[in-house]
Every structure is written in structure tokens, then in C-alpha cells.
Amino acid sequence: MNVNHPTTRPLGRRCVLGMLGAVAAAGLMPARRAQAKGAATSALDFDGEALVVVGTRVQRFDPSGDATRLPAPRTPIRALACHPDRPGQLFAALDGGGLDRSEDGGRTWSAASGGLPQAQITALAIAAGAPDSVYAAIAGDGLWRSEDAGTRWSFVMDRPWIAEAEREILTLASVNLASGMGGIWIYAGTDQGVTRVPDCFCRWQDVVAGDAMDALVAGTSPAPEAPLPEGEPVKSLVSANSAPERLYAALPSGLWASTDGGVAWENRSSLHAQALAVDPADPDHIAATSATKLKHSRDGGATWATLAAL
Template sequence: MKTMVNHPGILLSVFFLLMLAVAMPAAAQAQPADHSRQVKALATNASGALLVLRNGGLFALEGQAVTEVPLPPAASGAEPRSLARGADNRIYLAGPGLGVWRYDSASEHWQSLNDTLTEAGITAIAAHATQPNTLYAYHEKDGMFRSRDAGVEWVKVDSGPREPVQAFLHSDMPGSMESGWLFAGTTRGVARSMDCFCFWGDAGELRGAVSAIAYDPEAPENVYAVIEGQLHHSPDGGETWAGVDVAGVVTALTFSPTQGLVLGTGNGDLLARDASGQWASVHE
């Protein structure tokens, strides 16, 4: 009578082959991540089209039509990362090594606004909610700059929050001593100041590095911020915050006049709430 030997090495080999047989079909179907599609920033233009800044370029999406918008020549080797639409619907683009540029829709060309601005350290731009010629730019070393003549001349107005600013906006939310509020997404959370630059303080107790921030122009007390890919909402101008469930990593925000809050994600999706309140793709 032969004795059966339970050999550990043989059992492990059989187990490995079985696992390999299961994994190979899934591996064959898996596609490498397309990092060029990641959404870095969002805005809308005068016609309501979505402007989507990806690692692979800038695109205008209207309905199912996609039009590439060539970036400024200076964007080669730079890091475009911030979009803003002015009160007169003009579009601004900014980022480290790029500074601030304005798009002329008539000529379809970009104009540099860096004559009095050190472009190397600009990390974010914001446009005043109601004043067409007032812009704000944040320089990672020198602080907050403002232009009252659409970027012809920039003047430092403030050192900014204590922590570096990664995204910010101007809001016409009521209650300011001047013409509105600045909300800054910093590496610590959301900071807030009246646009008289009287004082930067914490907007609530939301903590973490904020990569995107937006507000509802129709209801300015509604502010949204993204921390480490997670969407958060404040219904009271930044006093309190709550997380919002979204499938995937959120990387960019904007408000569309037709679709409301639009999210950009790390895998390139664009999402908005449908009639049932669920997040759905706004462009296939």
C-alpha cells in the first residue's frame, strides 16, 4: 500500500497556478490609467459651455461637441492649474511658471497679464463676482495680489492666509464690509476674508489640504470644497461643513448655469446631479 505525502511545495505551486488562472483574464482587460484625462480645473464660458483643463490640454464641451482650446505658448514647461471667469465672461488661466493669461474669444488668442507680476509662483487666480476688471492672484511666496484694471497692473494687497493657497474664489455673499468675500482653499482647510483684506480667519473647522473650491452664484452661502478627493458642502458661508458622497476622487469644481454644480474627477469624468438627485455624467 502506497503512502500519500502532503508536500507543502506542491500545494503552494498548485495554489499559485489557480490564482494566476483567475487573475489573467482580468489583467488582460485592465487598461492603464490615462493621466492625461485627469481634470485639473473647471469653468464655464459666456455660452455656458464647460471649460475643462486636463493634463492633456484645455477643452470646451458644449452638448456632445468637444473643441480643444490651444494653451498659451508659455504653458510649455509650465503648470496650468487654475481657471476663472470674470464678471464680463472673460476667461483667465494661471499656474506656476505661467502667471496669469486672459483669453480673447474674438481672436482666439491668449494675452499675457504678467508685466507687473512675477509669474513663477502663481498658484491660483480668482475673478471678482461683480466687478469685471478686478482680479486676484496668489503667489506662493509673496502673497495676494489684486488688479483693478483687468490685469494691466498688479498690486500686493495682503500676505494671504498663514498656509499656502491652492485654490480660491471671490463671492458676493452678503455681510462684507466692502464688496464681497474671498474664500481660500489652503493646505490646512478653508480660510475666509472680506475683500477689504481686514482679517483672514478659518471658515469653520474643516481640516485638510483643499484642492478645489466653488460657490453657488444663485445662493452664495452654499460653498463647496474638496479635501483629499472628498467633496464637502457648507450651507452657511463656511461656518459648518458636511461631506457629500461621490463615487471617485473629485479634483475640480464649477457651477454651470444649466447643470448646477459640476465635478471633475481624477479619471476624467464630469458629473452633475440628475433629476433624481444622483450623480450622473454630463458628457460621454
């Protein structure tokens, strides 16, 4: 998979994308809505020890699986990010565009999309090691960042260029690895696999073995020995806050795990998950939505138990 941008780009690309962003977002939404019809959930994340599951409604599940149903959002929620170090702080991407923030675990919400295009947000991530930084992927546009917890936003990176086309970002994860500029990498799951960019936002690249920054400068991409399956969409990608090199990915072929920052992957189970979350305090504790059930694993995805019906 070659994710390096070509040296020659179409003139006025961002201008064209600005005009077509709403069309691109609309192109994504009918399929997503049809897929989600009859289902109440689209995303989940750990808020401390509780699990927040969102979609057409917001529910909080305690560790025993008991649920508290919270006030319904003003529109269905498409993506969710809970702050690993600030229990109660949540960011939710709304269906059709816009971003809301909650400071009380999803009980009340306020707008947090100042400066963002009015287009669909496809993925969210809170920056590892930078408590006020949040990333949002915009359909038809690229990656945006807020450095003040959602008050103001700025464009930082084009969409990744993979297999001769720009690809939508379906899921995001921020990973604190020593090989990044300042230690931080932003990983993106697309319909063509996983790519990443350091927080200097210089270039998307394949996840490579060895010195990733040297490979980025040189433009080389040594192939990993155990990559993710080619051509499968990455429906959900999550990193473990307490173990930065641990990643989990939900693909049509099942749940995959990496213990070296995404260089090598292992298929852990055949679970067909729509969304994943990792306990910020325990990298072996994963939660997933699968069909109409909320499941969790205490052994890194090898075995699963149903926590609650959705």
C-alpha cells in the same frame, strides 16, 4: 483652526519671500507635475453654458458633452477663472509663472501679468460684484489683485497664517456676502482647511457663525457646529454666483457643500474630484474632473453622471 496673524512678524519677511519665491514655487511644481503626469487636465470653469477644461490642452464642452479642442497653450495651464458675467473672458495661470487672458473663450490668449512676480500662480478668482477685479495667489508670497482685468497688479495680502505657519493658497473663491466690507469676502483653501479675508484685506479669519465682521474686530472665532474635516487639504473651492452663500469644496474625503457661507458643511458624496466648477446660473449644477472623466451633477453634488472622457 487659528488663522489670525501674530502681532510680531519676522523682520524683512517680504524681502526674504521675494528672494525665496522662486524656490517655493519650484518646490510646489515637481510634486504637482508628478501628480499630473499622464493627465491632460488641471482646472475647469463654466464659460456661460459651456465648460472649459484646461491643462496641457484647452477643451470646450457644450451642455451635451460634445467637445471642441482649442489651440494648445504655450505652456500647461495650472489654474483657470472664467468671468460669470462676461462670457468669453478667461484668465489662465501658466505652469512656471505668468498669466494669460482670453476674450474669445480660449481660442486666443494674450499676456495679463503686468507687475506680477515671476513665480507660480497657485489659484485665481474673479471678484464677485466687481467685474474688472481679479485675484491671484502667488506661491511663496501672497494674494495679489488687479482692478483693470489683468493689466496691472498690486500686492494686497500675505498668505494665511494657520497652525504656526504661513500656508500656500491652493484655491480661491470670491463671495458676495452682506457681512463683508462692501459685501465681498475672499475665501482660500489651503492644506489645513478654509479661511477667508474681507476685501479690506485686514486679517485672515476662520469662517464663523453670527456677525463675521464683529468677530473679525474682536478677534474671536466661535467654532462652527459642522466644520470641514480638520487636516485635509482643500483641493478645490468654488462659490455659486447666483446663490452667494452656497459653497462646494473638494477634499480627499469627498465633495462637501455649505449653504451658509462656509459655517456648516455637509458631505454630499465620496467623489474624489481634482477640480470643481459651478454653473453661474444654477447653483445646483456642478462639474468636476475626476481621474480621466468630466462629471456633472444637477442636484448639488448628491448624484453624478459622466459627461465626457478626458
